[in-house]
Amino acid sequence: MAESVILKNITKKYRMYETKGQQIADLIFPGKKGSSFNAIENITFSVEEGDVVGLVGINGSGKSTLSNIIGGLVPPTSGELIVNGEVNVIAIQSGLNNALTGAENIEFKCLLMGYSKEKIKEVMPEIIEFSELGDFIYQPVKQYSSGMKSKLGFAISVTANPDILVIDEALSVGDQTFTDKSLAKMLEYKKQGKTIFFVSHNLSQVRNFCTKIAWIEGGRLREFGPTNVVMRNYMAFLKDYNKLTPAKQKEFRDQLAKQRKHK
């Protein structure tokens, strides 16, 4: 199998400030004020065509940052990312323009993907039908619920038929029927040998759907491997973590955060 996505020592740093004044001072004297926070640190793994990779980890571990980097939405601070093919990200905040209607967003995204006016006319009814939004498609997206936004983003992306698909929690906000329909579409993609990254807190979806899992903890890759192996270890970790008191859980998260913070 050919390698589809290769990550080599990918790091994403953000500057963090305690006050607005610090932020302004840092603009004038870069690096003097505030601290640096590693949202993602030294992540290395590679994925083959046809792999469906679940990204798991507790809140704030860095899953969305990593999926946005893979999707080309966020540049890494350092490291090398090789993506062989066209990639599309579906997230709850999926880059839709709130001022435009659903239909205008479809048109806009299709134009960005290089579709001709004729092609857009052809795919428009298909996308509207998949989205299940009915007449809401002519309403501005700012009036949509997060589930409706996710449906629209999903419908556009599956019609775009990318080689690599990144799905960030987009299936957790829709209703069950839509989620089932979307999972069926994903299975079709999986059968076609497309590469999929799947961020979800729904572990039974991850178990049923993913062939591999990347477990992210405190911005670092704790484990990468076949679903059955990593899922077993992650579940054991969660069982222990959930047994901790809220104060002990916070202590654990604070300890991880401390390791990510640098001057």
Ligand SMILES: Nc1ncnc2c1ncn2[C@@H]1O[C@H](COP(=O)(O)OP(=O)(O)OP(=O)(O)O)[C@@H](O)[C@H]1O
């Ligand atoms: N633009 C940003 N500026 C500063 N910090 C950021 C930024 N984006 C993310 N972070 C920080 O990076 C860390 C990882 O965030 P990320 O959203 O990737 O985690 P996640 O695993 O997707 O979390 P969740 O499960 O809660 O969605 C968090 O501590 C977050 O506060």
